[in-house]
Amino acid sequence: MRKTSAHLADGREIIYYDEDGGTRVQAPDLRELPPAAPGSELRWDPLRREQVILAAHRQGRTHLPPSDECPLCPSGGDRLTEVPSSSYDVVAFENRFPALSGTEGRCEVLCFSSDHDTSLAGLGPRRLRTIVDAWADRTEELSARPGVKQVYVFENRGPEIGVTLHHPHGQIYALPFVTPRTERDLDSARLHRAETGRDLFADILATEAAGPRVVLANEHWTAFVPEAARWPVEVHVYPHRAVPDLPALDGAERTALAELYGDLLGRADRLFDGPLPYVSAWHQAPVDDPGLRGLARLRLELFSVRRAPGKLKYLAGTESGAGVFSNDVAPETTARRLREA
Template sequence: MKRTVTRLADGRELIYFDRRDDADRSAMDERPLPGRATASELRYDPLLDEWVAIAAHRQTRTFLPSTDDCPLCPSTPGRPTEIPASEYEVVVFENRFPAYGDGASGGRCEVVCFTSDHGRSFAELSPEQVQTVIEAWADRTAELSAYPGVEQVFCFENRGEAIGVTLHHPHGQIYGYPFVPPRTRRMLDVARRHPGDLFAEVLSAEREEGVRVVVANDLWTAFVPKAARWPYEVHVYPHRRVPDLPALDGAEREAFGALYLDLLGRLDRLFGMPLPYVSAWHQAPVRTDRDLAWLHLELFSIQRAPGKLKYLAGSESAMGAFVNDVSPEDAARRLREA
């Protein structure tokens, strides 16, 4: 894997990931960009023991541009973008409108472009391209984990306007949180109190019962959790306990790519439409409880039926008490049949 590091006009880091050793990444960003002026601020909520980022500068971020104005497409003569090259495989760069980083909040936010093809989705990538994405995720997780102000690395993709996506180009993000987020803290607190091996027991029970398993291979299992919160929610576990993406071996990375493409295809065939989803990697914190954590992916959609979305209304938004309109067993069956 060839890794080329360069800088954008305002000093932000950009990294190309290429399978080809002869890839030319000499093009420079010559845009007259203003200097970075991030103004994120972390504020502590004493009632919930949580941190909130106040990032008012994100109000001015790019919002649903036309294809001709997409900032994530390769640069062309007369139309420079965030990526100076005229083509690319996978590229990662510092977010121009970060929720965290370079200010009082600490941390770092990056954008991952999965392909230079604006019209494709992750489900349509080749297996080779998926492997490049996985290598980029692992590379960035390892590097950001070494930053003194980063406590957890979160790789994720938001897909679809219904989810809140503001750029249609196939991409994801990576957050280097300056704290351990509430969801991770709670999971690991539960695992610490559990008398056995919590994650191993959950995976074993789902594989043994089988009714909620959607797809599996020798190294990974994808299942709808028994207490799923979302209409269509799938968790993907490696069969071997590893704390994070860099710890996966070559066989596990390859096996995940094949299974993940299968799973994404099922989601899109479910209602005959590109399903909006969030795809989120749960990795171990950088410095604490790495022995308790078990790397896994959480993939969920708010689409509960054709033309119907799952909205987080009073109970979910105000109290965090979820009500799911689709039974997990039925969701798993439908995805198996898709």
């Protein structure tokens, strides 16, 4: 993989990840863009002890444009996009409408392909391996930025999830705080270690790997539906070796992940009546706290609001208001359906 960095017309960074060995000739960004959006604001909720991001400038972001106006497709002729190149394999760039910006963090877009009509599931193991390498590279670079506490890599897919651009892409947030979800997970891991002397994530993996909810497994990874799944489709993917983040994966683990993840996404798309809407999120260790990094374990969690053909799960009052989830589909049933898909 060859990496090339450049800048867009308003100064934002863009990074190309090319699979061939040639030299990329970087075309200039000829757009006349307004100055970068003003910075976001973090506000502290003292009741829940959580940060809340205020990003009012995002109200004006691009919303479901027609395919011939997609800002993530390659540029060509008079059509100038966020990617000033006639083609690309994988590309990352700073979000034009970031939830976090300036001293409060950084948000990047990662485009998986120049093909507007493909999906991550259809790209094949080679491209998925390039994407895994790009995830790891962005995590490593963003982790080194001053003030960054955690790097969150994720993909939102489908209008049912709230996606505003259909081009296959994900996002990467460099956060100036550790997410509430991570803090709670690590509190549980700390308590489990104090009570048992063991690693909570290793114990979860060992239990699930021996049970009926495994969907896929290879030498380095296991994908399973968790026993207490909250969503009608929910799959967790654990590496067999305890590593804190994506950069810590070796070459064999990255290749095995690309193969298993593509298989999993293909099965997910065959479950119901069309492409599965989902959120796919990498949980990585906090950046600069050795104690927390020793407790954490890299893992992927994928979930969908689709509960049946033509039917979505909407969060009810107990779920949205009180955080008490109920699932209409048994996790064992979801695991069986994915194995058979």
